[in-house]
Amino acid sequence: MFKKRFNRSSKREKPSIDANENKKSESNQKENVFPSSSKDYLQTIKDHTNNPSDLVVKTISPNITVTYMNSLVDDRTLKEQLIPELIRHKFETPESLKSSLFIPEVDVDDQINHSVLSMYNGTVLIHLDGFSQVVLAKITTTVSRALAAPENESQVIGAQVGFNESLSSNESLIRRYIKNPELCNERFNVGKQTNTTVAFFYIKGIASEQMVNTLRQRISDLKIDSLLDSAVLAEYIDDNSLSPFPQMLLTERPDRFCDGLLNGKLGVIVDGSSMAILCPHAFIEFFQSREDQNLRWPIASFLRLLRFSAVFLSIYLTPLYVAALTFHYEIIPQSLLVPLSESRALVPFPPIIEALLLELIIELLREAGARLPTKVGQTIGIVGGIVIGTAAVQAGITSNILIIIVALSALASFTTPSYMMGNVIRVVRFPLILLAGFWGFYGIMLGFCFILIHLIRQSSLGSPYTAPFYPPRFMDWRDSIIRLPLPFTYKRQKSVRPQNEEKYQPEPINPEKS
Amino acid sequence: MKFIKVMFIFIFLLITIAGCAEQKLLEQVGLTTLLGYDLGENEKLSTTAVIRQVNPEFQSNVEIVSAENETARGSRAEINRKTSKKIMSGQMRVVLFGEELAEDGIAHHIDTLSKNSDTSGSIIVAVVEGETKSLLEYQFQEIDDIGTHIYKLLEQNIKNEQMISSSLHEVAHDYYSLGRDIAIPIIKRDKEHVEISGVALFDKGKMVGKLSTEESFYVKLSRDLYDSAMFEITIPKEALPESQTKNSPEKIPVVIDTINTKKQVKLINPQTPEFDMHITVNGRMLEIGANMDLDNPKNVKKLEEEIGKSIAKNLERVLVYCQDVNSDAFGLGEYYRSSVRHSNLTHEKWHELYSTAKVNIKVDFTILRSGIFE
Numbered sequence: 001m002f003k004k005r006f007n008r009s010s011k012r013e014k015p016s017i018d019a020n021e022n023k024k025s026e027s028n029q030k031e032n033v034f035p036s037s038s039k040d041y042l043q044t045i046k047d048h049t050n051n052p053s054d055l056v057v058k059t060i061s062p063n064i065t066v067t068y069m070n071s072l073v074d075d076r077t078l079k080e081q082l083i084p085e086l087i088r089h090k091f092e093t094p095e096s097l098k099s100s101l102f103i104p105e106v107d108v109d110d111q112i113n114h115s116v117l118s119m120y121n122g123t124v125l126i127h128l129d130g131f132s133q134v135v136l137a138k139i140t141t142t143v144s145r146a147l148a149a150p151e152n153e154s155q156v157i158g159a160q161v162g163f164n165e166s167l168s169s170n171e172s173l174i175r176r177y178i179k180n181p182e183l184c185n186e187r188f189n190v191g192k193q194t195n196t197t198v199a200f201f202y203i204k205g206i207a208s209e210q211m212v213n214t215l216r217q218r219i220s221d222l223k224i225d226s227l228l229d230s231a232v233l234a235e236y237i238d239d240n241s242l243s244p245f246p247q248m249l250l251t252e253r254p255d256r257f258c259d260g261l262l263n264g265k266l267g268v269i270v271d272g273s274s275m276a277i278l279c280p281h282a283f284i285e286f287f288q289s290r291e292d293q294n295l296r297w298p299i300a301s302f303l304r305l306l307r308f309s310a311v312f313l314s315i316y317l318t319p320l321y322v323a324a325l326t327f328h329y330e331i332i333p334q335s336l337l338v339p340l341s342e343s344r345a346l347v348p349f350p351p352i353i354e355a356l357l358l359e360l361i362i363e364l365l366r367e368a369g370a371r372l373p374t375k376v377g378q379t380i381g382i383v384g385g386i387v388i389g390t391a392a393v394q395a396g397i398t399s400n401i402l403i404i405i406v407a408l409s410a411l412a413s414f415t416t417p418s419y420m421m422g423n424v425i426r427v428v429r430f431p432l433i434l435l436a437g438f439w440g441f442y443g444i445m446l447g448f449c450f451i452l453i454h455l456i457r458q459s460s461l462g463s464p465y466t467a468p469f470y471p472p473r474f475m476d477w478r479d480s481i482i483r484l485p486l487p488f489t490y491k492r493q494k495s496v497r498p499q500n501e502e503k504y505q506p507e508p509i510n511p512e513k514s
Numbered sequence: 515m516k517f518i519k520v521m522f523i524f525i526f527l528l529i530t531i532a533g534c535a536e537q538k539l540l541e542q543v544g545l546t547t548l549l550g551y552d553l554g555e556n557e558k559l560s561t562t563a564v565i566r567q568v569n570p571e572f573q574s575n576v577e578i579v580s581a582e583n584e585t586a587r588g589s590r591a592e593i594n595r596k597t598s599k600k601i602m603s604g605q606m607r608v609v610l611f612g613e614e615l616a617e618d619g620i621a622h623h624i625d626t627l628s629k630n631s632d633t634s635g636s637i638i639v640a641v642v643e644g645e646t647k648s649l650l651e652y653q654f655q656e657i658d659d660i661g662t663h664i665y666k667l668l669e670q671n672i673k674n675e676q677m678i679s680s681s682l683h684e685v686a687h688d689y690y691s692l693g694r695d696i697a698i699p700i701i702k703r704d705k706e707h708v709e710i711s712g713v714a715l716f717d718k719g720k721m722v723g724k725l726s727t728e729e730s731f732y733v734k735l736s737r738d739l740y741d742s743a744m745f746e747i748t749i750p751k752e753a754l755p756e757s758q759t760k761n762s763p764e765k766i767p768v769v770i771d772t773i774n775t776k777k778q779v780k781l782i783n784p785q786t787p788e789f790d791m792h793i794t795v796n797g798r799m800l801e802i803g804a805n806m807d808l809d810n811p812k813n814v815k816k817l818e819e820e821i822g823k824s825i826a827k828n829l830e831r832v833l834v835y836c837q838d839v840n841s842d843a844f845g846l847g848e849y850y851r852s853s854v855r856h857s858n859l860t861h862e863k864w865h866e867l868y869s870t871a872k873v874n875i876k877v878d879f880t881i882l883r884s885g886i887f888e
Binding site for chain 2 (some may be wrong): 324325326327328329330332334337338340341342344345347350351434438439440442
């Protein structure tokens, strides 16, 4: 609903902005070009950059002026390669300078704004006296931590490398996985203040062109102030930002990212963020892990089933307890009746208060553990688990059966490979507990229907969120809550609408051969 | 705007009707596990309830409360006045009827129990020899919770197919369906135990006869199908070849474990009426009171024949008794009704026919296995 409104308004505004920009660019065409004399050029640069302290201006020979940002340029390349080369040779035109420089990214430009902006990306501007063009030599230095194992999405078997905060090293990781000229990489600058580089990846010939266009449009249409993390970008560009359910996967695993690209998905990486966006992503895929591909198929299928049932367990176990004890004592099995009522007999609260209290305690523990330094966090876990758990039962605030249930459902929610989705599952439980406490099973069913309808209404980049179950795509069930052996899953998921549906031509399976 | 409106209505409803559902907190209800009905004084109904109480001080105990009133609901209200917790019947597992009440008629109670949405259809119904009140109020030394004990006793025997299944659902079905009468277990107190002593036969809602536990096997054989029940049967010594029956008693006991049974009933003459009942039993022999050479196929054949005859004989005896008391526990009426068109069968009409019905019983018995020797 809100989304639609947002879209409509943006459509209305768009043409007017474009028109304004066009006018401006026409009138400023001349002012935007660099002056040819060195002196005027320097003045222009200073005017456009507010003369910051890390701006370096050097005159190398009478006619060559070099300007760059000290903090962004690789010192070694500059001193050992660029400057000696500039001193050694004599250049007639910016074009000849460009061709003789031995630096990968060199360009010639006369637009002031663009050139100045590129200076903030680590470009050295080389100006030849008498020309209104500058040579842009990019020798960026990257300040980034070393590649490390992904902390949020660890897996036992498989690559142990995660993205870090530098776009170029993330790019190189992806290029190392997919050595293919069809892997497209588009760049955008997002954020008026931050000018963050956003890289958009897809494989030509696999990814749906319509989706590529949609996502490209959504990113380039963004008129936002700043962009510091990919999670923020995901919220800006997803289909329904009001939904608690994430519609795009945030992953820090390059192998998962590349697996997605190879299946026809689109990827977005934001400079400065260690999480990459992968879309379209169906609901069920949030519960799949890359590790499933590395394990034998029966084991992988079992783990997937386990994870998926854990979701239901996590969402419904506590509400079921509350509903059964408040309204439906009939359904409690006879053998459970005595222990259950005995443990409840001391508790002074109704089950709903008891359950909410304990769920809140668990959430507090989790939140405290996440905010504290790693070493202290572990201690908090022990303190919370042992002290609060046992003490609460002994003090008669909760029943010990509820402690088991709450701990179990918290545990189950942590099995979700996507942390974002795991959070949603934990939060969705609270309204369900309330509904269970108000109306018992009727309330739970109401909540269940509400969630189900909500999920069915969602889409991820236009593709159905609940695929392959609704709409049913039976071929895709082969790789959904179970994983069939690889020869059976040679097709890409239909909901992604890949241009090329088959990953490869499967050989006919011949049991006699093996 | 629509979204906000919907959310507003939803939250409004959530808040306003949050407390509307009737709460039945587990620790605040007294759970009736067993209910016994007896015929009281002056046409009144005497109700005895076994109520499970859970108190933090003395873990869990069982309270037995009885009351007399005209109606079941009335006595429930009366029982409620005698306990500290609200009486609920959702966890009820067994309903017992005193013998006197059963003879007077239980139709009304079956109707009431079926109508109550609180009680489940899987409640087991049984008759008590004598009064239920005295059975329930007796202080058994080794039985802690009489309600659960009787439930487990009956359930276990029904599951092992030693007794006719008598869940409320089935009893109500038998009661309301034309051409099949109720048959439910009878229990009694035997010193410090509760035991199943037989089967009560009903004509519509009134108890009219009793069968022993041994005979109940034949009722079940012709009523339902067997998968796993064990039964004992005797065959006369003379029937078997003499060489095989040295040093054995006059009547040789044989214990059979049924593996499966098949039943075919055909109406061959609607006037009399006359039925052909063909029962096929496959069984495993567990015990035999004679040193028979069962490796010899001839002996086995003979034995099978004799067992079949013996079953048929006993079945006929039970059937004659049922006809005598006019209780169609075999469900022959259903076959009649489904075979004769436009019969316009009524209960009275069928029972008239039933008392004169002739049934040709044929039992084929096959021994599939007779044990392993090493």
